[in-house]
Amino acid sequence: MSKNNANKFSPEVRERAVRLVQEHRADYPSLWLAVESIAPKIGCSSQTLLTWVKRQEIDSGKREGLTTSERDELKRLQRENKELRRANDILRTASAFFAQAELDRKFKL
Secondary structure (H helix, E strand, O other), X not given: OOHHHHHHOOHHHHHHHHHHHHHHHHHOOOHHHXXXXXXXXXXXXXXXXXHHHHHHHHHOOOOOOOOHHHHHHHHHHHHXXXXXXXXXXXXXXXXXXXXXXXXXXXXXX
């Protein structure tokens, strides 16, 4: 799901759309056909609605995968890890700089 679609539709609209798919799923031979039928009524693409349905199924435990909260935590930890790696690189470079400066100073005495 792109960020534009996440912001374009309110959580209430997304929940209603997913609920409609779940309620009418038995009326269609496949999930995709149910989604294709309901998506135009909501005003979103079929792929977007399918993503919402799958996300809800994962969050409710009906489908395998990382829940929304687990995904958010993973993203947060990845950002933190990236920031820590950057900080370590800066500290390593600074340490090497100051070590070299100390060596240069000792030889000049």
